[in-house]
Amino acid sequence: MMKKKLAKRPVKKTVKARKPAPKKKPVARPKPARFKIAPKPGVVKFTGVPMRVEKTDPAMVIEWPRTIVHHHTYGLLSPFFEGLKQGVLRATRCSGKDCDQGFWLPPRADCPDCHERMKWVELKNPVIGEIFTFTHVEYPGHGIEISYPYYQIDVRIPGAATTMKGYLVRGEARIGMKVKAAFRTRGSSNTILDLYWEPAE
């Protein structure tokens, strides 16, 4: 069917019409094809979902929903996230002779000072830190994956050059409180949420 219809299209006649014989009357130009780019029956159809009109006053506003998946790599920090699933906290340390300022948590693969590749160190459980500061999160943003309200805490771990942000799963936070690292080894989220802290006093 499709081929027959295509064969009947007046392409050749059109070409002839452009080059009429000198003594003959010009052949009447055929009507232009309705779809020049997409031949029949390739009529372009709307395949989407109509956008809902949310309002028309003071202007037309539509809803434009979307679902997107990102493919995010943990790169050279993969051992850190693998470690959480195994119940261990891994940090990095620079072995450069002028760079010994403790280990980095969050870890970094490359030293920001001497640019050497850092080495992994595994902290011995139980990892005990101290709450440096905290907040009680009562209004988190869209998509929060832990129940709220909860205490978000900043933890100083002896020997670390940095301060680790995390959350307290029970108890009431206060500055100076000792806390112990714990891990979501079963039902892991494969995110930083697999590390959490418990009171250690």
Place this chain on the structure above:
Amino acid sequence: MIKFKTGNLRVPQFQRPVYVVAAGTTDYRKRYPEYKLEELTMMAFKMLLEENDLKLDPMEVKGLINMACYGEFADHFQDQLLCEAKIHDYLGLEPLPNIGVKTGGATGGYTTLAGASMIASGYANCVLVMGWERMDEVDTRTGNFYISTAACKDFETRLSRMYAAYYAPMARRFSHIFKVKEEIRAAIAVKNRLYACSSPFAQNPGKHTVEEVLNGKMICDPLRVLECCVMSVGSACMLLCDEETAYKLSDTPMRLQIAGGTHTLRVADRRNMEVPLLPNEKPGQYDWMEKEYHEPYPGFQSFLASRFAAYMAYRMAGIYEPMEDLDLVELHDAFTISDLQTYGDIGLRPYGKEEDYITSGDAYFGGRCPSNLSGGLLGTMHAVGATGIFQGAECLWQLQNKYDKFHGEEKMWKRFGKEKPKDWKSLQIPKRRRALWISHAGVGSHVTCGILENPEEVKG
């Protein structure tokens, strides 16, 4: 420990003076369905060209522009990559060159810095500096999630998806070390929202009390709802020129000095260091921090990026004593705590004495060096890409003695569908030598310190 080498501390030098001659803005709203983004930017652009008493016709002024610098915080919000091109076309500025700048909440400041560099280097004689943000395409919680992706996505974002949760620990630590009562932060919210009552551009004007702020809904303890800015839509712009063009266009151009600083995005990664001293500070002045509080600098209580930007900008502008040399400051009060912390960073008070800037009355209209007479981010706007430009615009109009023209005329209020309040009060500053504004990105990752100087009062 961060250790500087000599090149790191070179004070920036413009190769020729840079001036700001005109500015424009929209009003700011949480939702603005009446206009598309490009239509809003045209509104601001027309105000810049038509309402700044320029000595040439608007189209003649436009004919002098040979570069544009655009600031936009997040493609997430606009949902339009290359939005700069779309705006540029809409303003009818193609095929002139333009660049887009993205440095979080400091986007406006860094866009201004980029424009100033264009003038100072001689690349351009007349630069349009414009910023915008359209934060109303998504609901507030989704907007908060978008903003929280400006924290470290691997180690911070999932912990709250809410930016207030990254400032709140700073507020707690600041209060813990310096023993600052919550009433001080609340007073900042009351002050800035009150000043917004005089602005036709303001999104959240209000006459609140300290008690009302403290009894407000808790967002992330200790920050309450009135201590946090909100989603905002709008656009602002400034026109930057070389000296010859500036005086061709205006009798009251203001000279611009501007410098930037940065710090780690993750507060977690902030390592200890010595305090970079401002011109009025002395070596050893901050030894007590370590001795008395075992609290090395900058900790969670100070913004090194703000200190670094002020360190450079004060030396560029020859400022020795900020409280004496400045007549107005516009600070980044996205949260009350970011405002309070900045007082020490830029030397309005020494570190540890920040609250005195509020309790002394110096920060208020009529005080020695008032802050955020524009209404700030809490009271007036935080359409993020526009913010650091809007603050500059307010500084310009103040130094030009045009606060009343832009804030007090009935037609300006009517333009935005508002009634001028019967008790409207002028906030025009009497002394008009220098004004400073701080443009600040998430947890102090990027900051600029801009200073406008009145050439009639301050020698170049």
